[in-house]
Amino acid sequence: MKSILQGKKSGRCYICEHWRGDDSMKRDLEEHHIFYGPNRCLSERYGLKVMLCRYHHQGDIHGAHDAIHNNPDKTNDIRLKQIGQQAWERKYARAEAGTEEAHQEFRRIFGKNYM
Ligand SMILES: [Zn+2]
Ligand SMILES: [Zn+2]
Numbered sequence: 001m002k003s004i005l006q007g008k009k010s011g012r013c014y015i016c017e018h019w020r021g022d023d024s025m026k027r028d029l030e031e032h033h034i035f036y037g038p039n040r041c042l043s044e045r046y047g048l049k050v051m052l053c054r055y056h057h058q059g060d061i062h063g064a065h066d067a068i069h070n071n072p073d074k075t076n077d078i079r080l081k082q083i084g085q086q087a088w089e090r091k092y093a094r095a096e097a098g099t100e101e102a103h104q105e106f107r108r109i110f111g112k113n114y115m
Helices: 014-019 037-046 054-058 075-092 100-110
Strands: 029-033 049-053
Touching (some): 014 054, 037 075, 037 100
């Protein structure tokens, strides 16, 4: 399923655009599954994916402090997972998004509540 967070044709890095105020087009975009590892297939099923520039995805240019992967600091990873959970609740939860009931629906599927 295509991303419910970002149009694939936008050509922009989600982090650069939304958190760094940089809406320039990037040539080195990579697709990131917000819930990766064992939950990667759930990200695919629900469209919880964003495009990231290679730096914000793999952090391989000047160190990894701002990247999602290869980074001991999980701040950005968790922040993106919270955005993913909010988007999932708005689109798929039976309960009203943001409520404890919606968080529990999310947790039953993804195994964890990030809110
Ligand atoms: Zn970026
Ligand atoms: Zn990734």
